[in-house]
Amino acid sequence: MEANQTPRSMPMVPTMRPRLPWRVHHRDGGALLAGLANQTLRSSVMAPTTREEVSGSMEAQPEAAPPSQRGKRKKTSADSSPAASQPGKSEALEPSESERRKRTHKSDDEKKATTSKGEQAASASPSALDASSSSSSTVSSPLRRPHSPACLREFTHDEGPEVVAAIEAYEELESKYLAKLKRQQELVTLDPSMPYSCMVNADLQRVRESATKTVLQVAKVILRFSSFIDGKLMAQSSGFLIDWDEGTKEGTVLTSARIICSKYTVRSQWSGTDEYAPNAEVVAYLLDQDDTTVPAHLLQYDKHINIALFKVDIDLCAKIPTFNNEVFYGQDIFVLGRDEDLNLTVHHGCVQFMGPTTYERHHHLFTGCVIKQASIGGPVIDFNGQVLGMANFPGTAFIPCSIILKCLDMWKKFQCIPRLHIGMKLSAIKYLDPIRAEKIFRKCNVDSGLIVIEVSHGSIAEELGVRPGDIIYSMNGECIATTVELENLIMRICGTYLEQGGAIGSCMDIPVGILHMRKGRKGPSRTLSLILNVSDDVEVFKSDMDF
Missing domain, CATH: 2.40.10.120 (Thrombin, subunit H)
Structure with a gap:
């Protein structure tokens, strides 16, 4: 290489995962690249990410130069050779084409041997991404993502067997890396799939x-x-x-x-x-x-x-x-x-x-x-x-x-949970909008109680004339304002009834204070005597939709 000639600069290498496969012609130093790839893939050193780092990497590893620079050396390498110290003899020392081929083949064999040894050493080292390392040792190896050599990204020719081997080696390491990463994320302390609470x-x-x-x-x-x-x-x-x-x-x-x-x-x-x-x-x-x-x-x-x-x-x-x-x-x-x-x-x-x-x-x-x-x-x-x-x-x-x-x-x-079946669906005046509640008070002089929304077909309440729109304001002599209060009351009534010798399946006579609504206005206020069943079974309501 002439003194003023510099190697072609490499483009900036992104830190993202490389796209596969890379292609390189096997006649352009494929064996050297395959060996270098295997060594680099097993290293935990990050690939260079800037133009200056790429140039430095090429100086340290001149064999990884692109195809246009194959067989040439930079001036810094030539100065260290014996020919450089004897001016005028560089042309005489230039090897013939056959000698160069022999050296190239020999260099290829040496690189393959070196690569094989490097792979064995890398696979035996603690930094290798071996899936069985965590089970064979009490101290697991640290997680390192493999990185490809930047030079492989430059080649777009037909792929050779050496480069295919390099790609397969990378994919194997990447597969082991992802498997170990998955196992790591399954730890309860690192699980990314955990849902969030309020x-x-x-x-x-x-x-x-x-x-x-x-x-x-x-x-x-x-x-x-x-x-x-x-x-x-x-x-x-x-x-x-x-x-x-x-x-x-x-x-x-x-x-x-x-x-x-x-x-x-x-x-x-x-x-x-x-x-x-x-x-x-x-x-x-x-x-x-x-x-x-x-x-x-x-x-x-x-x-x-x-x-x-x-x-x-x-x-x-x-x-x-x-x-x-x-x-x-x-x-x-x-x-x-x-x-x-x-x-x-x-x-x-x-x-x-x-x-x-x-x-x-x-x-x-x-x-x-x-x-x-x-x-x-x-x-x-x-x-x-x-x-x-x-x-x-x-x-x-x-x-x-x-x-x-x-x-x-x-x-x-009592080893059971008794309640009274009242045969009505009710809604509390307390929960109404203030405008509606105020009108009910003006027209009916009632500010608390339960509005009858629906009456079960065939129930005692229906037989006694209870109709939707009526207001129940008391039961068993106690005022009630919400349906939860009503449920507490009828369960307490049942409990007292059973303590006094009553039985499940019998009936109770319960006085109910009710205000009838007739023709859109306030009707008579009465106290009805509802004969209600004491049951520990589910109350079934029969509505208009059931007929």
Whole structure:
């Protein structure tokens, strides 16, 4: 090479993954490039990313020069040769064409031998991306992404076998790298697939620290359940411990009765067409490192309230949360549960100032946040970690603690959960828009009570002349303002009745204060005597759509 001749500069090399395959003519030093590629691919040194770094790399490795510079040396290399120290003899020392070919073949053989040794050394070194290294040693090798030699990116001719081998070597290393990266991302500390909870919302930043501690404390008693019939999965839900016996290591879990519901109707909860399989096999997923499953034994379930109690063998190391009856509207709440992967689900909302629709049972309150399937059966808690209720159906409804505690008390006393079937769908004046509520007060002089929305066909209420639009303002001598208050009242009446010797299936005479509405205006106010059935079964409502 002449003194003023410089090698062709390489383009800037991006740090992205190279596009495959590279092509190089096997007659243009393919063997040298293949050997260099194998050595470079097994190195943890990053490929040069600037023009100056590329030039420096070429000076250090002149064999990797592009085809236009093959067989030529830079002046810095020529100065170090014996011919350079003897002026005038450079032409005499120039080898013949045959000698040059022999040297080239010899150089190729030496490079192949060197490459083979380099590959063996690289594969035995700790930095090699060997998939079995983590299992054969207590200290795993660090993760290094292989980089291709920059010179290979320049060739676009027909590919030779040596370059194909280099490409295959790179792809093998890249495959091992990706496999190890996948295993690394499966670690619980690095898993990028974990879902986010509502705690990332800006609205919760002011209470995030205290709320996180509360949620994590209650999460220790939240389990996941699956039910099976003949080995086939039937349903899944969450549940939480409400009691635990330290002596027997048995816990009582509260969850939704949908865990044993083999068929349910989404159109209306009043249809009574849901089917249950109390003999289904139910398992609980414990919160240990192995995600152990244990049998869950059904203790009690109620079709109308839609709750179920199970007994589970569990070694508990957590505090059982307490119940709080004092739920107020606008109160901040969290709805907790577990998904199919046992990951915690967290939803934030507040208790809504609203009542159930005609498709929902009377005993529901509402969260203001969408409760997903995974959270059904999970606890609804306040910011202090006290349980306010249980998530019941997909949507926003939850069963408040006042109803749950009544159910638990009657189950302990009577081994059943009785209630009165009143045969009416009701809506509270309290939840109406102020304009409408004010007009009702002006026209009827009533500011509290329950409006009759629909009357069940063939019910006692229908026979006694109760019609849609009438207002029920009292029952058994007590004023009622919401449907939850009504449910608490009729369950308390049933409890007292059974304590006094009454029985399931008998009837009670309940006085009901009602204001009739006739022809668009206020009618007579009366006290009706409703003879209501005491039942522990689901109340079925027969509407106009059923005929």
